[in-house]
Amino acid sequence: MRSLRWLWIPAVLVVLALAGEWWLSQRPGSRVAAAEDPSIASVLKNPDVIARGRYLAMVGDCVSCHTAQGGEPYAGGRLLPTPFGNIPAPNITPDADTGIGRWRFDDFWRAMHDGIGRDGKRLYPAFSYTSFTKVSRDDALAIFAYLRSLQPVRQPNASLQLRFPYNMRSALMVWRAMYFKPGAYQPDASQSASWNRGAYLVLGLGHCNECHTTRDAWGGAEAHAALSGGQIPEQDWYAPDLSTRANGGLQGWNRQGIIDVLKTGQSPKGTAIGPMADVVASSTQHLSDSDLGAIADYLQSLPARRTPAPPPPGIDSAVLADHGQQIYAQRCESCHGKQGEGVPGVYPPLDGNATVLEPAGVNAVRVVLLGGFPPVTDGNPRPYSMPPYAQQMSDADVAAVVTYIRQAWSNRASAVQERDVVTYRHTPID
Incomplete structure (x- = not known):
């Protein structure tokens, strides 16, 4: 009888979601565009800030999700597959009607840091705000400046293709309570500057945890298994454990090998293929040598893993x-x-x-x-x-x-x- 109590969970979630949907329906729609704060507006036009934002957007590999095959960069249109249905990546060019042309920086910061859209709705975690929340405000401002500098592309966003009850955003209230804790990255004073930079890139803007961690039935990353490997939903590809120590997925890799595979796609221990090949091509090959070294320093500090369980009997x-x-x-x-x-x-x-x-x-x-x-x-x-x-x-x-x-x-x-x-x-x- 104790196990039967778990059967109430989906029903309770549906009831909460329906109540939340009704509440959201009573709220006003998208806010009227407001003028940007003058101090921020001047920063958004700074060429140095825009250049830094371009680099940071490559670190985050924003173009991969926000570009349809054969489409204009950052104009959206790509459907991101999940176990619950497809989620369209939006247009993030500065088009006023279909992109982010009416967004203020505060809107962008709230999306990155809190996972809340300009219209006040909770965003689906296919947008990796669970990692992007660690990005600093200055870096988010630079990325926003770069996106606002792009040529506007008029391309309406595709419709959400999630099954019931996952298509009700109010259900995210429960999900967020279980899996999301907003907060910018806090440096570890006991570690080196390079290690902290690597941790910031891996855990934040690089959002490596989104693929390299096992997810449960609700799509939440298992907190105890950070960067320990996991099967990428709907792609049938396994993102390996990133520990270089005993029983880790990169056991035996040295610092230079990590740098090489991120820079060129090849190393003495293996080659980037599958989804990681796309990440290297559009993102990591463009990183500075110091940032690649910082990532390697952080990954080499990941702990050893437990000895894997023996394979099940019965297979000759x-x-x-x-x-x-x-x-x-x-x-x-x-x-x-x-x-x-x-x-x-x-x-x-x-x-x-x-x-x-x-x-x-x-x-x-x-x-x-x-x-x-x-x-x-x-x-x-x-x-x-x-x-x-x-x-x-x-x-x-x-x-x-x-x-x-x-x-x-x-x-x-x-x-x-x-x-x-x-x-x-x-x-x-x-």
């Missing part, structure tokens, strides 16, 4: 691995080496590779099926890519070769089953 991984070794020798060995050592600067190593070893096995499966495409960067303008094998290998063969790779050499990851390959083969690419 030895048979899978034997078959997979034969496939590896035929299709993979010529590039990645007999010992999974790869070719430096050309083909990534598979021995000790974070993409190979992540807990779910989804990344390696999807690379075998769909190919591996590192980002094109200034430091690596012509990267070598891996061809897709979806049309050449059966689900059983993919499961076998991925299992072999995950258990060969020094790798000690769990086996991948054929049913998993079936699932990941049919996942759409965003």
Whole structure:
């Protein structure tokens, strides 16, 4: 009977949401645009502030979410998939009717810091205000100045595509109480300036936690699991644990390796592919060397992780691995080496590779099926890519070769089953 009490939670949330929707419907609509404070208006026109805002917008990778494929930068139109439905990213160019042309800086600051829109409505956390709340007011002002300097693009925002009851913004009142605590980043006086800068970038504007942390059934990041890895909803891609210490996803990575992969997309330990390739291409490759070093300093301070639990019984991984070794020798060995050592600067190593070893096995499966495409960067303008094998290998063969790779050499990851390959083969690419 005790467990039945949990069945009341969805009902209570719906009742609260309906009550909240009625209350919101009684409130006035969007506020009339007011004049910007004169002291802020002059700052918004400062070329140095605009230039700094451009850099900070790249740190936050704002363009990736707020640009539709083939569309104008920052003009919105992209649908962000979530387990609850699609959320359209809005137009943030300074168009007066469809963008942020009527916004004052106070409106922008409230959105970044408090997750509240100009119309007073709570924003959905697909806009990562749970991280952006840590951004300083001065940095937010610079970003706003840059966005206001862009060419206005008239592009109406798409409609929300969330299922009931998630389409009722009033339900966010409960979600925010559980998962959101506003507050700018507070430096740790016991740490170096570089470490604090790295923490500010990783936890705030860089919003790394939004992907690299496990989320629960309500879409909230698990507080105890910050940066310890998690499967990205609706993409079937695993963002690895970012600890470089024992049992971490980047175990054995040194400071320079982290800098290299963020700057060029390649390092001696692995290559940026999947969603991270897009992040490197549009964001991290443009960061200053000092900021990349600061990020590396912070990540190297993350604690060691617990020893992972042994794989469940009942999977005969030895048979899978034997078959997979034969496939590896035929299709993979010529590039990645007999010992999974790869070719430096050309083909990534598979021995000790974070993409190979992540807990779910989804990344390696999807690379075998769909190919591996590192980002094109200034430091690596012509990267070598891996061809897709979806049309050449059966689900059983993919499961076998991925299992072999995950258990060969020094790798000690769990086996991948054929049913998993079936699932990941049919996942759409965003």
